[in-house]
Amino acid sequence: MTDPNTRLDEMVGRLKDAGHRLTPQRMAVLSILAQSQEHPSAEQIYERVRIEFPMTSLATVYKTVGLLKEMGELLELGFSDDSNRYDGRLPSPHPHLVCVECRKIIDSGVYALDTWTDEVGLKTGYRILSHRLDFFGICPLCQQRASSPLLDKS
Amino acid sequence: MTDPNTRLDEMVGRLKDAGHRLTPQRMAVLSILAQSQEHPSAEQIYERVRIEFPMTSLATVYKTVGLLKEMGELLELGFSDDSNRYDGRLPSPHPHLVCVECRKIIDSGVYALDTWTDEVGLKTGYRILSHRLDFFGICPLCQQRASSPLLDKS
DNA sequence: GTATCTGCAAATGGTTTGCACGCTA
């Protein structure tokens, strides 16, 4: 499940099974998504795809990402003040941790919101379908930068 | 704390103390925010403000909302695929419950994420500043609509 | 009196879409 190649094969299989075609552009996008731990944006996926396959447009990245999202093979983390970020490794909802300085996003290491989900459903009468939990903070590297002001942010 | 007039006075006082001017437009926006339980969008605030004070522009609503947000007097709930929603009654982060059908947003009725915040901070080394938790589901009214297909969504 | 606020209209920027061409299966 954590091995990029296994995850890539899985995604490829699901696409094929659903009757979708496998173009080189799509393969390149899938491959990036299967490898990335760092929750890349569409733009970042685009840049990396172009390194190995320059014949790719940003629109195609968006279309592929949209397709995977619809199929439930990709978790989209939308931010109203920044571009969306994508998790292709673990597409079911789980808590994330966002650095407000450098916008690095990592998995939080805590899970299991199910108890709460049940409680909220019971209390409110809503049928709960999904959730989204983000923690915002300063990552260790940015904390270091803040205490050594001579270092550049770049 | 729950009384709209008390909350309005509180917001007005904070604005004055910070040296900001009290225009009729601002008062109208503050008043809507102090009353609203339903987490209105900027557009919705604008529409309601115009009822009692037609000399108001959407830009002014956005500017007022931005000012209050900066002062920590307003909680902004951003959604990448929809307009932002605002909570002026309880501006500190707390879990919300979003109906994916009608986009109604209510408070979840559960709180206390502090234990998790500490755990995540310890595990990752991030200095946690804030969090955001949303549950997505179908509200009771929309569930009813779904089971009685003859009723219109309007 | 003057710095702040307002309203208008134009700019912004990530994402989506329409369409003609190209390529997978």
Added chain:
DNA sequence: TAGCGTGCAAACCATTTGCAGATAC
């Protein structure tokens, strides 16, 4: 070879911004 997928450029749309005139204090 039949459509699905791609690339380009234009459209979208909530939000922001610049600026000239208005107004709270």
